Amino acid sequence: MSEDIKSEIYTRLVSLCEEGDLSAVIITADTIANNLQIKRNTASHYLNMLVTEGKVIKVNTRPVRFYSRAAVEKAIGKALVDSIYSSTADIFHQKGIPDDPMSAVIGSKQSLFFHKLKG
Numbered sequence: 001m002s003e004d005i006k007s008e009i010y011t012r013l014v015s016l017c018e019e020g021d022l023s024a025v026i027i028t029a030d031t032i033a034n035n036l037q038i039k040r041n042t043a044s045h046y047l048n049m050l051v052t053e054g055k056v057i058k059v060n061t062r063p064v065r066f067y068s069r070a071a072v073e074k075a076i077g078k079a080l081v082d083s084i085y086s087s088t089a090d091i092f093h094q095k096g097i098p099d100d101p102m103s104a105v106i107g108s109k110q111s112l113f114f115h116k117l118k119g
Helices: 002-017 029-036 041-051 071-076 090-093 111-118
Strands: 055-059 064-068
Touching: 002 029, 002 041, 002 064, 002 071, 029 041, 041 055, 041 064, 055 071, 055 090, 064 071, 071 090
Parallel strands: none
Antiparallel strands: 055 064
């Protein structure tokens, strides 16, 4: 029974994450509870279990927000290291940041690259 509720909560969260610009979407335990007509503390409990499992990202704002890890990683184009963040900016500012910070340096693919080979 509890796995069914957790699965239903995860499915609903994934569905809500697919609506519009993810950085503007606000999904809380209340959102899930209202959508599934369950108690808020039940929704919160299962959402936190999904965070522990690594399937869901938690943002400790007020109110606390939840996102599907897969949706966030797709939106920013890279894998996330953590499951809990202090703000949405901590997540979405990563969009477009290369994994190797030196690859953003002018000349890293051309003149500096050749200098490394000679030097």
